[in-house]
């Protein structure tokens with residue numbers, strides 16, 4: 001577990017499932033840029049089984065969520081969510097920096113993630129933190145970053 005004065009990154013536990021499901025479901029239209037057909041609790045529980053899940057708390061309140069998976073050549077950020085009331089306060093940036101430190105600590109030289117072109121918040125965030133487009137299709141990009 002990593003702490004600064006107000007910000008804590010801790011493993012997600014079963015009791016966080018409702019919080020995460022509601023957060024991810026509410027942001028889906030912004031993430032993919034189109035109305036999303038029903039994303040069920042079952043879909044969520046399948047993703048719950050994969051990867052490492054981390055909750056971000058700020059002053060004791062749950063403020064966000066991260067999940068990453070181990071690919072052969074990179075640690076892949078599968079989800080990053082900041083609660084709307086906590087956005088534009090630097091938490092997304094701090095969460096990415098935390099993720100990159102975890103990747104380095106696990107021996108990865110590279111991190112990756114996928115962002116949809118329509119995601120007008122995440123695109124600038126990743127560009128600011130020096131993520132580069134490695135591949136793309138008609139609506140999303142695979143972004144990677146080589147760790148120093």
Ligand SMILES: CC(C)(COP(=O)(O)OP(=O)(O)OC[C@H]1O[C@@H](n2cnc3c(N)ncnc32)[C@H](O)[C@@H]1OP(=O)(O)O)[C@@H](O)C(=O)NCCC(=O)NCCS
Pocket residue numbers: 027030031079080081082083086087088089090091092093094114115116119120121122124125126128
């Ligand atoms: C994308 C997201 C994680 C950003 O979190 P955040 O805590 O608001 O990000 P930060 O405060 O660290 O923002 C850092 C920079 O990113 C860019 N940025 C963040 N939100 C933005 C927005 N809505 N519009 C344009 N740029 C934005 C800005 O350059 C910002 O710097 P600034 O505030 O000094 O201008 C958050 O908006 C979110 O959870 N969105 C819904 C889920 C999502 O899209 N996840 C990413 C999936 S790929």
